[in-house]
Every structure is written in C-alpha cells, then in structure tokens.
Amino acid sequence: MPKKSRPLDLDDFDAIDWDSEDDPTGNHAHCAEHGVDERVVDEVLSGDWVDIEMEVETAEFAIVGPNEKRNFMWTLLFDTSWKRGDWLRPVTGWDSRPKEIREWEIATGDEWKGSGRKGRRRRGAKNRVTVK
Numbered sequence: 001m002p003k004k005s006r007p008l009d010l011d012d013f014d015a016i017d018w019d020s021e022d023d024p025t026g027n028h029a030h031c032a033e034h035g036v037d038e039r040v041v042d043e044v045l046s047g048d049w050v051d052i053e054m055e056v057e058t059a060e061f062a063i064v065g066p067n068e069k070r071n072f073m074w075t076l077l078f079d080t081s082w083k084r085g086d087w088l089r090p091v092t093g094w095d096s097r098p099k100e101i102r103e104w105e106i107a108t109g110d111e112w113k114g115s116g117r118k119g120r121r122r123r124g125a126k127n128r129v130t131v132k
Helices: 027-033 038-046 098-108
Strands: 061-066 073-080 087-095
Touching (some): 027 087, 038 073, 038 087, 061 098, 073 098
Antiparallel strands (some): 061 073
C-alpha cells in the first residue's frame, strides 16, 4: 500500500547498503537498470539535494538533486536497510521529471539550467509542489 515519503536525515545513517553487483535481484542490479550506480548516489548525496514528498511503496525517502557536474538531475528513492538500521539502502532512481525539478528549484531558490528535459520547466507553478 502506498505511503508518503518522509524527509531524509543523513545523520541517521553510517553507510550505503548495496547488494553485490553479481546479484541479479539486488538493489545494485535494479538501480543499474535505471542508470543509477554508486557514483550517482554519492554525487547526489554529497551535493545540493532536497527532500520531496511522493507516494512510495518500497521506499521511505525521496530526494531530488543534481550530479556533481550539475548537468543532470536525479530523483532517488531510499529505504532503511533491513540488514542494519543505520544503513541507507538505494531502492531506485530516474531522470527527474519537470515537477520534481520544480520542487528542487523552490527548495533551493536556484533555477535548473541542466540539459535535456530537465532544462525545461513549467512556469507559474505554486510555491509548494507535492509530487505524486
């Protein structure tokens, strides 16, 4: 059953929980299908990311943030690891949608100037966007 994502506090976590690259059913393999790998996760979490609220089923947290070069915007979903409660587990991710980018813009006060569809936004959005 879907639930609302909640804000991510990195201070609650000591490590990122990746399954083996050889596990075809693990989070590493699933994320790789969407172009998400350790580098993407590290770059986004080390940068200017923001929490967004969205309905999630297999995750707790949803964030939007640019890569290190600030030319690509990612939406990433995470969960608390079932292995250890102080490990953050990547669940999935994707090329951010315009409404997710707008949420990032509102929270940061910055205008996204990245490439691709991420560089195109709807003007006149409300001050708070809830992503569904």
